[in-house]
Amino acid sequence: MIVIHGLSEALLHVNGEEFPVVLRPGDTLLRVLREQAGVMGPKGGCENGDCGACTVLIEGIPVKSCLVLAVEAIGKKVITVEGLKDTEVQKAYHEMGGFQCGYCTAGFIMNTYALLESHPEADESVKNDWLSSNLCRCTGYEGIQKAVNLAQERIQNNQSIRK
Template sequence: MSKKDTELKPKPAPESGKGFSRRGFLGTSTAAGAVGSGLMEQTAEAAQGAGGKGITLAGETEITLNINGQPRKVTVEPRTTLLDALRDRMEVTGAKRVCDRGTCGACSVIVNGKVSYGCTMLAIDAQGKRIQTIEGFGNHPVINAFVQHDGLQCGYCTPGMVVAAKALLDRNPRPSSQEILEGMGGNLCRCGTYVGIKQAVAEAAKELRGGRNA
């Protein structure tokens, strides 16, 4: 072998000592992963033992959610969002998944009286809370008002809009024009039907007051 060949030949990666090798790295990270998952299980056990009843850090677990006044059992992972639990595991599909990152409001539900984005709340955190979805609204006047005032085009934002409108009217039966804008401010309509939506909310408020203007 010539001197030139020797110079071009790549040096073998060191397997031990101060050097760093890919095989060594994989071995180390696998061991770290094993330690990490063991630690997680220990932490979960510790949480249970420390009175952290109901805390689950890994694996699936059965929880009970109060949906529209009914207790419903569902099996979820700790990372499962309320929206995913509703849509994918409970067949409650009124709340829509659009942005899936807390910006559009299509996934809106009412939790303990407040509008919440289902895509940003964990299902396990919704235990013990009153969850209202559009399926539980019956013939609420706000639904008819959206139809009467053309408050929708494609309709994808509409369930979330209706939920936000109901939550607004539940806490404020006489919203001003500005209060309607603010109350609906967490919901986006890409079709731009805001004029109809605002009229629908005002009309539903009037209807709920028995037709009185104020």
């Protein structure tokens, strides 16, 4: 168990790199990623867990980084949108109009990526359940739904080819 009083040095493992950071116990992962590690992909939209723009993966599980303390991420693998490279999810969001202003996009992409990693066969209701934790104000969600479906289709095809 990690016990931290006042400021402490720590290493965060983000996108395969080690980032030395100085933490207060109350610092959120979102603020530390952006302000100390310079990882700007996760966005602050509400810092209250309502919008999902700050979604990152910790050990593969999507979490809202505004609701996670940075100290909780010590020793764990954090992946942000910068850690994904040309995934089917990213390509599909670009091709299908899965965003307009792009501010919510990193959060949606991380959540979609985790969804399709863990539930490649997800049906509409599972997809809706997962993605209703993120807010988008521009698209009316049509482009996002199309992007998720396309990414899912391609991932399934890729897997069947591999088999």
